[in-house]
Amino acid sequence: MIDVKGDFRKLLILGLLLCLTMFHPLGNAAVDCKGMSQSSCSGNSSCTWVKGYKAKSGKKVKGYCRAKPGKAKKSSKTDAKHEKAESSVSKKSGKKEKAAKKEKDKKAEAKVDKKEKKAKKAKNKKDKKAKKAKKDKKDKKGKKDKNRSKSKEK
Numbered sequence: 001m002i003d004v005k006g007d008f009r010k011l012l013i014l015g016l017l018l019c020l021t022m023f024h025p026l027g028n029a030a031v032d033c034k035g036m037s038q039s040s041c042s043g044n045s046s047c048t049w050v051k052g053y054k055a056k057s058g059k060k061v062k063g064y065c066r067a068k069p070g071k072a073k074k075s076s077k078t079d080a081k082h083e084k085a086e087s088s089v090s091k092k093s094g095k096k097e098k099a100a101k102k103e104k105d106k107k108a109e110a111k112v113d114k115k116e117k118k119a120k121k122a123k124n125k126k127d128k129k130a131k132k133a134k135k136d137k138k139d140k141k142g143k144k145d146k147n148r149s150k151s152k153e154k
Helices: 004-023 036-045 076-153
Strands: 047-050 064-068
Touching: 036 047, 036 064
Parallel strands: none
Antiparallel strands: 047 064
16 A cells, blocks of 8 residues: 555655755855855855955955855845836836826816816806896887877877
């Protein structure tokens, strides 16, 4: 009979060990050499020690450890540059989205304004008709009054 539980445990342990060896920082050939002492840097095959020197500006630079070409992990500066580039891309797309939203809002506002203008125009037309009707009514009344006064005089 097959021991399923035992086989599963063995497989699980083997998988965990494999993951630990693959992703362990010391197992990785590309080591971040920044900040190492001279002795530990010299002992690491992927790092090299740069002796101290005097810069053109006159400033003294202390010795430091750095990765050999093609051996180091991406530095945090490089990662920061990539993150900055990605964030600027997302900012640009965000700006585009904001601009599109503003444009959409403007169009919606223009539609509302247009409807309001139409309603106002219709109301003004209605008011003009009402005024004209009132004036016509007044004129008719005035004519009737004139006719009555003329007929009384006769």
